Amino acid sequence: xxxxxxxxxxxxxxxxxxxxxxxxxxxxxxxxxxxxxxxxxxxxxxxxxxxxxxxxxxxxxxxxxxxxxxxxxxxxxxxxxxxxxxxxxxxxxxxxxxxxxxxxxxxxxxxxxxxxxxxxxxxxxxxxxxxxxxxxxxxxxxxxxxxxxxxxxxxxxxxxxxxxxxxxxxxxxxxxxxxxxxxxxxxxxxxxxxxxxxxxxxxxxxxxxxxxxxxxxxxxxxxxxxxxxxxxxxxxxxxxxxxxxxxxxxxx
Numbered sequence: 001x002x003x004x005x006x007x008x009x010x011x012x013x014x015x016x017x018x019x020x021x022x023x024x025x026x027x028x029x030x031x032x033x034x035x036x037x038x039x040x041x042x043x044x045x046x047x048x049x050x051x052x053x054x055x056x057x058x059x060x061x062x063x064x065x066x067x068x069x070x071x072x073x074x075x076x077x078x079x080x081x082x083x084x085x086x087x088x089x090x091x092x093x094x095x096x097x098x099x100x101x102x103x104x105x106x107x108x109x110x111x112x113x114x115x116x117x118x119x120x121x122x123x124x125x126x127x128x129x130x131x132x133x134x135x136x137x138x139x140x141x142x143x144x145x146x147x148x149x150x151x152x153x154x155x156x157x158x159x160x161x162x163x164x165x166x167x168x169x170x171x172x173x174x175x176x177x178x179x180x181x182x183x184x185x186x187x188x189x190x191x192x193x194x195x196x197x198x199x200x201x202x203x204x205x206x207x208x209x210x211x212x213x214x215x216x217x218x219x220x221x222x223x224x225x226x227x228x229x230x231x232x233x234x235x236x237x238x239x240x241x242x243x244x245x246x247x248x249x250x251x252x
Contacts, residue, residue: 033079038091040111041104047091047112048075050082051121059126059251060116062109062149063090064135066222070094073230074132077240080230084244087122089115099164106142113148126150126251130243133222136192137161140170140200144177151250153182153243156221158192159200174203180210182246184239186219214242 033050048070052058061081065074070092078088091112093105109129116122129152131139136157143152159171181204185197194215204211216223216235224236 031082033075033082036089036115038108038111038115040091040108043096045091045093045095045108047089047115048078049087049089050078051087051119052082052085056121057123058085058087058121059128059247060113060119060122060124061086061088061128061130061247062112062116063088064093064105064109064129064131064138065090066133066135066225067094068133068222068225068228071225071228073225073228076230077224080240081244084248086128086247087116087119101165102138102141102163102167105138106145109138109142110146110148113146124148128152128247128251131155131157132224133157133191134163137163137170140181141168141173143179143181144173149179151180151182151247153184153246155184155224155239156186156189156192157183158196160196161192171200171203174200174209175207177204177207177209180212180246180250182212182214182243184214184242185216186221186223186235187215187217188219189221191221212246214239 031051031053033048035046036049037044038047063078074090078090081088089112091108093108117124127148127150129139129143129149132155136154139152139154140157140159143149160169162169183197185194187194201213219235224231
């Protein structure tokens with residue numbers, strides 16, 4: 001009888017363990033996200049930030065939202081990302097202008113980095129940059145210009161675009177990139193054709209820049225956010241995991 005009871009308990013415990021295991025979806029004791037002010041260029045920008053719970057030093061990430069603004073899906077991503085063991089801040093770069101100049105956004109990103117430096121839970125020697133759409137272009141553009149970052153992930157960016165005001169193209173700075181970069185793109189991205197991404201990757205390779213490229217067949221521009229919310233498609237879930245694993249390798 002005791003043997004039967006023990007076996008039954010083991011089965012129950014195994015079932016519970018299987019239900020609890022959530023892989024990359026674990027919140028890791030995440031603190032609740034909050035809005036914080038960042039002073040930049042004499043103006044105060046809101047930024048959304050979330051962090052892991054508990055004590056210790058964590059890598060920091062600056063996340064740059066797309067041209068469509070700080071949609072709810074980005075907040076969900078920040079929360080989820082914090083659960084992976086990162087302090088993540090997403091400044092709202094369109095607060096005062098829909099299409100600001102590159103130097104305005106660059107200064108805001110620098111000031112977001114400075115803000116992370118005021119926190120006791122951030123290891124400022126392990127900082128990463130990621131961005132989507134216009135934010136993907138900014139990631140390609142600022143990674144070689146802001147020395148605080150150790151790696152970057154550019155989502156469906158525009159390497160050959162001068163941005164809203166026809167300024168510097170990220171591709172013109174290819175030889176100045178000293179940090180690893182992951183490029184995530186969809187094969188059916190119409191605003192940013194995948195052919196440009198292959199050309200950019202070829203230029204990175206010629207300049208001996210370490211990069212990784214993940215192209216999702218059939219995915220359009222902006223496939224991580226659907227109707228303002230974080231997509232749960234198989235491609236989106238896999239791409240999110242690619243980003244986390246890349247930062248784990250480069251900021252670990």
